[in-house]
Amino acid sequence: MSSTASLSGAGPSDQGPIALTSRAPQVPADRLVAELVPPPRFDSVRFDTYLPDPNQPSQTEAVRVLDAFAAGLGGGAAADGAGRRRWFRREPKAAAAAGPRGVYLDGGYGVGKTHLLASLWHATQAPPERKAFGTFVELTNLVGALGFQQTVQTLSGHRLLCIDEFELDDPGDTVLVSSLLARLVEAGVALAATSNTLPGKLGEGRFAAADFLREIQGLSAHFRPLRIDGEDYRHRGLPQAPDPYEDETVKRVAHSVAGASLDDFPGLLGHLSKVHPSRYGAMCDGVRAVCLTGVEPVPDQSTALRLVVLADRLYDREVPVVASGRPFDALFSEEMLRGGYRKKYFRAISRLTALARDSRRLVEG
Structure with a gap:
């Protein structure tokens, strides 16, 4: 890759978990071209x-x-x-x-x-x-x-x-x-x-x-x-996704896994509105696990669509997700799941569920 994104607030792992909300990457155009693989x-x-x-x-x-x-x-x-x-x-x-x-x-x-x-x-x-x-x-x-x-x-x-x-x-x-x-x-x-x-x-x-x-x-x-x-x-013959964990469990994983991030879910949703979706992949550079506390239904469609993009980038990179709060199948309202973007939302639920299942080894390890 000819160039990399610059990240703010991405401290080394020995200083504790990464905060995605502290990252505001700037992605040069040549990186966008090089990453078309x-x-x-x-x-x-x-x-x-x-x-x-x-x-x-x-x-x-x-x-x-x-x-x-x-x-x-x-x-x-x-x-x-x-x-x-x-x-x-x-x-x-x-x-x-x-x-x-x-x-x-x-x-x-x-x-x-x-x-x-x-x-x-x-x-x-x-x-x-x-x-x-x-x-x-x-x-x-x-x-x-x-x-x-x-x-x-x-x-x-x-x-x-x-x-x-x-x-x-x-x-x-x-x-x-x-x-x-x-x-x-x-x-x-x-x-x-x-x-x-x-x-x-x-x-x-x-x-x-x-x-x-x-x-x-x-x-x-x-x-x-x-x-x-x-x-x-992703669900064919496989066990159901794990139920959400307690906050203490999520924080324990975040502090024990090198390269893990730890964010409050509502705060992360707010941060996504300040970062262009084209930069979400760079925002996840070096992240080995995403730990989220307080998962709750998304408040509006714009926020929901940004979350879909983040879910896609995490799934592409095989980043497990450990979360507390509401289960991922409760992220989107019934109205959203009946609307024109319903297939995007179902894809996000499917992918986040797969990543939650992948996180079981981190919790039990």
């Missing part, structure tokens, strides 16, 4: 490490389709005697006219979409600087840091752009990403994305749905939708 949790995933549910044939089919996708880009399994279909050639104008330039993995949370997307990135035979992997939020943050034209120039030389958790939260982002992907398709870049919603349905249940649908109709034409059915693997 699969997160640490997905460093070693491959197509053959994905374990399809035998009761869900769409999962096996997804592996087959994506392996063919990788082969067409210069990766995946060797072509058979009949020759594997080469979907994406580096002939921008002709390819753009021929049809969709990407695949869109649609399915509920926890069916392995990110695993498959990262496996595609690894299987594509191109140097890391010619393929990019990032969340939708990271992509929009990159545009904010570099500017639209510079982002187009930076990504146009890529063979593949993978976008995880494709979300369109406001009309401005809709137009921005639609325009960016159109330019990249013209440049010959292949696209792959995951989301919990089909491209043509992303605007449903949210404000300005007509605007969303109008923009998304053109955007969805760039993708071949690929449905992946199944239940959340």
Whole structure:
């Protein structure tokens, strides 16, 4: 990595737990570009490490389709005697006219979409600087840091752009990403994305749905939708997440684990409003466990969406979470869980529950 974020208030571990609320990282643009790779949790995933549910044939089919996708880009399994279909050639104008330039993995949370997307990135035979992997939020943050034209120039030389958790939260982002992907398709870049919603349905249940649908109709034409059915693997045959601990237990873990952070949950939520979501990953640099006291339902939707981003960054980095207060399935109100962002909130609950389960070894160790 060519540069690192500067952190304020990140003391050494022998001075006690880290306070996330004391960290205000400044992230240079070149770090945002260098970090467009699969997160640490997905460093070693491959197509053959994905374990399809035998009761869900769409999962096996997804592996087959994506392996063919990788082969067409210069990766995946060797072509058979009949020759594997080469979907994406580096002939921008002709390819753009021929049809969709990407695949869109649609399915509920926890069916392995990110695993498959990262496996595609690894299987594509191109140097890391010619393929990019990032969340939708990271992509929009990159545009904010570099500017639209510079982002187009930076990504146009890529063979593949993978976008995880494709979300369109406001009309401005809709137009921005639609325009960016159109330019990249013209440049010959292949696209792959995951989301919990089909491209043509992303605007449903949210404000300005007509605007969303109008923009998304053109955007969805760039993708071949690929449905992946199944239940959340994070809870498939696994024990329930541990109940919240007492404050004393959380503090004990925070003081006994090197690199642990310790924060009051309401205070952390307030701090997130002062740090741009693009910096949440840097805010977690060097953190080995997150300890939270006083977990309670989030007060409003803006706060909830910021918490979703933090949960994603912690999950990417496999940082266990030890918490007291309310259980994670009580974070979001019933109204939030019925609204347009419900799939984001369910994903956050799923991921935080997995990280809470991971923390059991720290409490019992």
